[in-house]
Amino acid sequence: MEQPKNFIVISPHFPDNFSTFTVRLRENDFNVLGIADVAYEQLNDTLKNGLTEYYRVDDMNDYNQMYRAVAFFAHKYGKIDRIESHNEHWLELDAQLRTDFNVFGYTLADLEPVKKKSSMKERFRMLDLPVANGRVFSDEEDAINLAEELNYPVIVKPDSGVGAGDTYKINNPDELVTLFEESDPTVDFIMEEFIPGDVVTFDGLCDQDGNIVFYSSLDYNIAVLETVETDSDMYFYLPREIPEDLIEMGSKIVKGFEVKERFFHFEFFRTYPDGELMPLEVNMRPPGGPTIDMYNYVNEFDIFTEYANIVKENQFKAPVQRLYNCAYISRKANRDFNYSHDNEAIRQRLGAALVGIQSVPGIFSAILGTEGYIVRSPDLDELFDHINYISEKLV
Template sequence: MDQPKNFIVISPHFPDNFSTFSVRLRERGFNVLGIADVAYEQLSDTLKNSLTEYYRVNNMNDYDQMYRAVAFFAHKYGKIDRIESHNEHWLELDAHLRTDFNVFGYTLAELEPAKKKSSMKKRFRELGLPVAKGRIFSDQEDAFYLAEKLGYPVIVKPDSGVGAGDTYKVNDSDQLAVFFEKRDPTVDFIMEEFIPGDVVTFDGLCDQDGNIVFYSSLEYNIAVLETVENDSDMYFYLPREIPEDLIEMGTKIVEGFNIKERFFHFEFFRTYPEGILMPLEVNMRPPGGPTIDMYNYVNEFDIFAEYANVVKENQFKSPSKRLYNCAYISRKANKDFNYLHDNEAIRQELGKALVGIQSVPDIFSTILGTEGYIVRSPDLEELFEHIAYISKKQDSFIS
């Protein structure tokens, strides 16, 4: 395979931390060609300096505009070697453009098993993996029949959707009736049995041949769905130690979905009380929020540079040392109680263990809070102590 040179980045400015992809690609000698719907003047100076050229469209959901943008770059710079956004929202758009311009990477045909949750479940079964019982329901009558068959509570979510949006835990028939009063009738929904357990992830990056060159995992104190439903604080962390069964099942899914030269983010249930691992869904992108930056804090390398190395030379050059456990802790300014420790006290108490404090854009605040704290420690027990200190509230009686 010839070394790629023309790399189109879809929506290179969003989210903010993903702009580093463009920076590192440019440093590795790529023509980095950006396409988005914001004015060039609104891009950061760092991103502007990393783009060989930028093409603004009025509407990124208008495929004709996006097609013309890629065609313009192809006419000016020659063959387009890569098209990528690293963003779930544009996953199908990326694949459509790759298909039409014959670009390496996931095409529309290859994307299909990873696009819909029902298709994912089918592929999991083909791989011999256990899955939650459930299926798409056709109408209200079918939904009530299925809920009775599965047994309440059930989980109802869009068959094709991103994150915890429009996902509901339905506890009884009355709540199911309320769901049908609010649901979008144009959207297919899938219903699954409720699985008691923790959500864990297997995340990483594959090279051009489908080999996993980096992997990690996330564990959460509460499910993202509960964070959204209850407007709760939450934390998640990257553990240094990753269970062997998670690595084994994650590797099997990478092979089963033919993942090449891209990030992946797989979600699993770890069931109560058996501790059985059960795949929930696959996402062909990096984990959201600050997680990709946390890879760097855990390993003391540059994951953005390593991605560029994989694209250019098919090599991931830095060892995964896993020197630290690393956590993200959310705090929400809209809660009725006050936190016991302010930011200055947190800085004094945690010292070097505090990687940083960040203000969270409103679009992410429902899940990630209005302020986020990233901490790390080689010792997991100490990490939990730091989490407790940051999360402690004035009305809490827990020491």
């Protein structure tokens, strides 16, 4: 395969930590061509320096504008080798542009199994993997009958959707009726049985041939859905030790979904009480929030550079050592309690184990809190001590 040279990044400025993709690609001699709907002056200086050229559109949802932007770059720089946003919101847009410009990666023909949850379930079944019972329902009467068949509580979410914001735990018929009164009638919803268990993930990066060159995992103290529903604090962590059954099932899904030169983020239930794994959904993107940065803190490499190496040479060059367990702990402002320890006390107590404290933009704060703390330790018990210290509340 000829080495790629022209890489279009869709929405290179969002989220902010993903702008490093642009910088590392430019350092590896790509022409990095950005397209987004914000003024060039609003891009940070690091991103400006990483871009070969930037094309502003008025509306990224207007496909004609996006098509013209890509055509402009193709006319000026030659064949476009890659188009990527790393953002699930633009998954279909990325695929449409790749289809129309004959670019490597997921095209429209590949999209349904990685976009629709009902199609994901069918692919899981084809791979002989267990799935939660449920299906897309057609109308209110069908939904009521299906909920009775599955038994309350049930989970209802858009068949094609992003994140936990539009996912609902429905406990009784009245809540189901209310959902129909308040939801968009043009959206197809899928209903599934409620599975008691913890959510765990299998995440990583594949090379151009579909080989997993890096993998990791996330454990959560509470489900993201519950964090949103109850406005709770939460934490998640990347463990050094990853269970063999998770690696085995995650690897099977990578092969079954033909993941190539992409980050992936697969969610599973670890069911109660038997501890078995059940796949929940696939996301063909990096995990959200600070997780991709946490890969670097765990391994002391630069995942953005390694992604550029995969695109350029199909090689992941850094050793994957998993030197640390690494956690993100959220704290939310304006609560009806106070935390026991302020930031200065946390800095003094944790020392070098505290990687950083970050303020979280409002769009992410419902899940990630208004402040986030990233900590690491080679010892898992010590990591939990740090988590408990940061989370401790005054009685």
